[in-house]
């Protein structure tokens with residue numbers, strides 16, 4: 001049976017807010033729950049790709065033509081760029097360090113905000129995947145506009161810090177602009193990451209976010225946990241690497257919440 005594919009991107013122009021960690025673990029948790037998931041690494045830092053493959057494998061895919069940059073540059077159907085990860089139900093389109101020049105590549109193209117959406121259309125129409133999750137870089141430009149225009153929903157991971165909150169305002173302004181081109185794009189919610197419960201600042205962050213009108217704050221938040229770093233060191237998502245760790249359970253709960261909200 002053909003599935004209805006929901007495309008969700010993880011964006012925030014604030015660097016290090018947990019986008020790649022959240023994208024990889026929500027995706028892996030969905031796959032472990034029996035959903036068919038495609039992950040797309042939209043960042044030249046290759047962090048989403050490194051969540052599933054060794055440095056050597058990622059660099060080899062980046063140097064080959066088997067990556068997102070090569071596909072976007074030539075405006076090709078993304079179907080041919082999908083690689084299976086070592087986990088069942090979970091596929092990936094890897095990135096390339098050449099993504100650093102993607103803005104330049106897009107500049108002269110017709111309808112340049114919609115190139116990723118067009119390249120992804122056949123994958124969506126094939127109805128193979130329940131979810132497509134896209135990891136965005138920490139910028140707000142033409143490429144992130146492409147990622148947002150290719151998505152049905154956006155999730156914003158936020159770090160509980162004063163500068164994390166400051167960056168959020170820019171993010172919402174940018175989303176307002178994107179809605180001019182992609183009016184059907186919805187913010188699914190904000191998720192607080194890298195929480196240190198010993199610090200009171202985190203409670204204040206949650207209070208501020210809860211009071212923001214029209215913004216859903218995910219009830220699952222992700223605490224600081226060294227298991228995440230050990231998992232990343234082993235090129236694995238923590239939900240698979242250390243299933244019983246606190247962060248694995250938090251990411252499983254977040255994935256449930258995302259699937260529940262996605263079904264509305």
Ligand SMILES: Nc1ncnc2c1ncn2[C@@H]1O[C@H](COP(=O)(O)OP(=O)(O)OP(=O)(O)O)[C@@H](O)[C@H]1O
Nearest residue numbers: 014015016017018019020021138194223224225228
């Ligand atoms: N819950 C956590 N506990 C401990 N470390 C974490 C946690 N979440 C993320 N990290 C670490 O914080 C750093 C930033 O996380 P991540 O790469 O997911 O953020 P990002 O928003 O994708 O960053 P960028 O903006 O550079 O793409 C990484 O080194 C990651 O290992």
Ligand SMILES: [Mg+2]
Nearest residue numbers: 019020043047
């Ligand atoms: Mg990242």
